[in-house]
Amino acid sequence: xxxxxxxxxxxxxxxxxxxxxxxxxxxxxxxxxxxxxxxxxxxxxxxxxxxxxxxxxxxxxxxxxxxxxxxxxxxxxxxxxxxxxxxxxxxxxxxxxxxxxxxxxxxxxxxxxxxxxxxxxxxxxxxxxxxxxx
Amino acid sequence: xxxxxxxxxxxxxxxxxxxxxxxxxxxxxxxxxxxxxxxxxxxxxxxxxxxxxxxxxxxxxxxxxxxxxxxxxxxxxxxxxxxxxxxxxxxxxxxxxxxxxxxxxxxxxxxxxxxxxxxxxxxxxxxxxxxxxxxxxxxxxxxxxxxxxxxxxxxxxxxxxxxxxxxxxxxxxxxxxxxxxxxxxxxxxxxxxxxxxxxxxxxxxxxxxxxxxxxxxxxxxxxxxxxxxxxxxxxxxxxxxxxxxxxxxxxxxxxxxxxxxxxxxxxxxxxxxxxxxxxxxxxxxxxxxxxxxxxxxxxxxxxxxxxxxxxxxxxxxxxxxxxxxxxxxxxxxxxxxxxxxxxxxxxxxxxxxxxxxxxxxxxxxxxxxxxxxxxxxxxxxxxxxxxxxxxxxxxxxxxxxxxxxxxxxxxxxxxxxxxxxxxxxxxxxxxxxxxxxxxxxxxxxxxxxxxxxxxxxxxxxxxxxxxxxxxxxxxxxxxxxxxxxxxxxxxxxxxxxxxxxxxxxxxxxxxxxxxxxxxxxxxxxxxxxxxxxxxxxxxxxxxxxxxxxxxxxxxxxxxxxxxxxxxxxxxxxxxxxxxxxxxxxxxxxxxxxxx
Numbered sequence: 191x192x193x194x195x196x197x198x199x200x201x202x203x204x205x206x207x208x209x210x211x212x213x214x215x216x217x218x219x220x221x222x223x224x225x226x227x228x229x230x231x232x233x234x235x236x237x238x239x240x241x242x243x244x245x246x247x248x249x250x251x252x253x254x255x256x257x258x259x260x261x262x263x264x265x266x267x268x269x270x271x272x273x274x275x276x277x278x279x280x281x282x283x284x285x286x287x288x289x290x291x292x293x294x295x296x297x298x299x300x301x302x303x304x305x306x307x308x309x310x311x312x313x314x315x316x317x318x319x320x321x322x323x324x
Numbered sequence: 325x326x327x328x329x330x331x332x333x334x335x336x337x338x339x340x341x342x343x344x345x346x347x348x349x350x351x352x353x354x355x356x357x358x359x360x361x362x363x364x365x366x367x368x369x370x371x372x373x374x375x376x377x378x379x380x381x382x383x384x385x386x387x388x389x390x391x392x393x394x395x396x397x398x399x400x401x402x403x404x405x406x407x408x409x410x411x412x413x414x415x416x417x418x419x420x421x422x423x424x425x426x427x428x429x430x431x432x433x434x435x436x437x438x439x440x441x442x443x444x445x446x447x448x449x450x451x452x453x454x455x456x457x458x459x460x461x462x463x464x465x466x467x468x469x470x471x472x473x474x475x476x477x478x479x480x481x482x483x484x485x486x487x488x489x490x491x492x493x494x495x496x497x498x499x500x501x502x503x504x505x506x507x508x509x510x511x512x513x514x515x516x517x518x519x520x521x522x523x524x525x526x527x528x529x530x531x532x533x534x535x536x537x538x539x540x541x542x543x544x545x546x547x548x549x550x551x552x553x554x555x556x557x558x559x560x561x562x563x564x565x566x567x568x569x570x571x572x573x574x575x576x577x578x579x580x581x582x583x584x585x586x587x588x589x590x591x592x593x594x595x596x597x598x599x600x601x602x603x604x605x606x607x608x609x610x611x612x613x614x615x616x617x618x619x620x621x622x623x624x625x626x627x628x629x630x631x632x633x634x635x636x637x638x639x640x641x642x643x644x645x646x647x648x649x650x651x652x653x654x655x656x657x658x659x660x661x662x663x664x665x666x667x668x669x670x671x672x673x674x675x676x677x678x679x680x681x682x683x684x685x686x687x688x689x690x691x692x693x694x695x696x697x698x699x700x701x702x703x704x705x706x707x708x709x710x711x712x713x714x715x716x717x718x719x720x721x722x723x724x725x726x727x728x729x730x731x732x733x734x735x736x737x738x739x740x741x742x743x744x745x746x747x748x749x750x751x752x753x754x755x756x757x758x759x760x761x762x763x764x765x766x767x768x769x770x771x772x773x774x775x776x777x778x779x780x781x782x783x784x785x786x787x788x789x790x791x792x793x794x795x796x797x798x799x800x801x802x803x804x805x806x807x808x809x810x811x812x813x814x815x816x817x818x819x820x821x822x823x824x825x826x827x828x829x830x831x832x833x834x835x836x837x838x839x840x841x842x843x844x845x846x847x848x849x850x851x852x853x854x855x856x857x858x859x860x861x862x863x864x865x866x867x868x869x870x871x872x873x874x875x876x877x878x879x880x881x882x883x884x885x886x887x888x889x890x891x892x893x894x895x896x897x898x899x900x901x902x903x904x905x906x907x908x909x910x911x912x913x914x915x916x917x918x919x
Contacts, residue, residue, distance in 0.1 A: 193580025195588045196470060199462060206458030225446055227532045228525075228564050260533020262446030263687040270446075279330055279384045304330065309369040313703075314437035314689065316447070317653070318459050 227261030233268035241291040330384040335368035339379035350398035390415040445533030453575040456536040464655035477548040483659025485671035490644030493737040502631035503549040506639035511551035514642040517558035518607040521720025524751030526675040527645035531565035535572035541651035546593040554595040604775035623823035666692030670736035680754035697731040711756035719748025722828030724835025760857035772829040783826025786817040802848040870915035877907035
């Protein structure tokens with residue numbers, strides 16, 4: 191993309207904000223977000239990420255995007271991932287290894303059931319989403 | 325088939341111990357009995373952190389937060405909430421208020437963690453600038469470039485009351501204002517990412533998770549003080565953070581958010597990365613600037629302060645990563661919004677890296693004024709393996725220990741100093757009863773002795789002397805005189821050292837001597853180490869009455885110090901024993917004893 195003007199930036203933000211909001215709407219693609227800070231990587235997040243990509247490919251599931259993010263703060267249960275599936279609560283899973291990753295795809299993405307023994311809670315509310323925490 | 329409701333039952337240790345498991349089982353039974361098992365999924369989750377009100381049950385999608393639930397409540401929860409769609413108000417956290425106020429986000433406890441610095445960490449893809457932009461990213465820069473003057477920006481920071489997060493807590497607006505007012509066409513903006521306290525990784529995680537927040541803030545500062553060049557000084561041991569910064573800078577340049585004529589405003593600003601070789605002293609701002617200039621990293625006398633005469637003698641604003649990450653939010657949401665968070669003395673939040681003998685180690689961001697007890701026991705889940713809390717060390721090698729009696733102190737810059745520690749950059753190491761306090765002090769001192777640049781005698785010689793005395797005490801050769809000497813040397817280092825490294829190096833010793841005098845006395849007078857850590861002060865022996873002669877210990881002993889026939893009492897040869905403790909771990913009968 192070429193250098194932006196103020197107008198360009200505002201348009202881009204609006205477009206992307208809409209995209210992020212659409213994530214919540216029924217029928218929109220699901221997301222798997224893998225915590226890839228140093229802590230996550232050290233605990234094995236990379237093979238987990240690879241596993242997700244591989245299984246989704248094998249099973250020809252094409253409505254799920256796999257992205258990376260930084261440290262979620264739950265360093266005691268790394269690797270951590272977040273799964274966002276329409277019509278289901280956003281879930282943070284901890285202690286995810288390759289086997290668990292397979293289970294998450296089978297059970298959560300395909301079976302629409304939570305993988306109960308790996309669930310953890312988000313550590314804080316979001317100041318940006320929630321009207322600035324005002 | 326998708327479920328219409330999810331019942332989340334806390335499966336943390338605290339809730340389990342108040343029968344959460346029975347609640348979980350009962351809920352499953354009730355769902356079956358009332359014919360909704362197909363529509364409702366009952367889930368056992370990780371700790372909600374709200375242990376004081378446990379056991380916790382949360383029902384989605386209504387997000388109803390039930391507290392102090394008993395196993396016999398399961399029936400009512402299913403029949404009322406699930407079947408009839410009515411919340412069981414008597415179990416809601418906030419019984420007085422209407423339905424909407426009982427939601428998770430409204431519960432005060434969840435503001436125990438409040439994320440400003442870490443707002444995007446673990447949420448966006450740090451290597452995708454679009455995601456940052458979608459989360460109000462570069463909105464502060466827009467405002468700063470097109471709607472605000474330099475004075476406005478600094479005024480906003482003043483209203484916010486932001487103080488530097490690197491440790492000293494100097495008001496950020498003042499630094500910026502000094503640089504703005506300083507004469508000269510060339511000025512610099514520097515980000516201190518030379519995080520080096522043992523156990524601290526707040527800055528690394530921020531850069532890895534949200535690099536654009538720092539770039540945006542530095543650019544805003546450039547506008548405020550009239551600088552067009554920034555430097556990020558980061559240690560080479562942080563390869564991932566460096567990579568993410570490089571990607572972020574490249575994307576920002578492509579979008580015209582860094583470089584010449586940013587967003588068509590006519591303002592130019594760019595940033596370069598400088599890698600540090602991992603010397604702890606380079607986290608000290610004047611040493612850091614020397615290092616950027618290519619010189620040996622040694623602290624310089626202040627004044628002149630960098631804000632007036634810094635990098636290559638030019639006015640330089642130098643702030644820590646966490647300070648920078650706060651700034652875009654302050655500009656976007658306003659200083660007033662920010663100043664409502666925290667205490668009178670310290671505004672906003674602080675990120676801590678909670679480590680040590682804690683159950684939930686991790687990155688924790690809390691409003692200033694949160695107590696240590698809340699951080700350690702509510703957020704951190706208490707001490708691992710059900711051991712007893714001993715102390716928490718804040719401020720890394722510059723700080724001190726905080727004991728049980730001060731756990732309820734609301735944390736801010738001032739209060740931590742008053743109880744003999746300091747905020748520091750945010751390392752928080754929790755110790756339990758198995759940690760020897762003298763050994764801990766020795767650990768920190770060894771660290772600062774290694775990292776002293778050697779420029780001034782109080783730090784170079786004083787630190788070594790303190791270390792030698794602690795070595796002597798842990799070897800069982802200490803005298804009562806040594807305790808006084810520790811304090812004398814420590815005080816001299818505080819007064820005589822040039823930079824904070826030497827000034828604060830004795831803090832771990834002085835604070836442990838103050839709070840744990842009896843433990844020092846045990847080492848000196850009784851020649852014992854109460855926690856069994858100091859090898860030279862302990863000996864292992866086998867209790868003849870308990871030993872059954874199974875030979876397990878003898879087989880595990882790495883130096884063959886244990887002798888004895890099968891079914892005969894075994895004996896440890898004290899001269900050969902290296903005090904590794906393997907025999908004690910191995911013995912199933914508690915026959916190996918430590919003295």
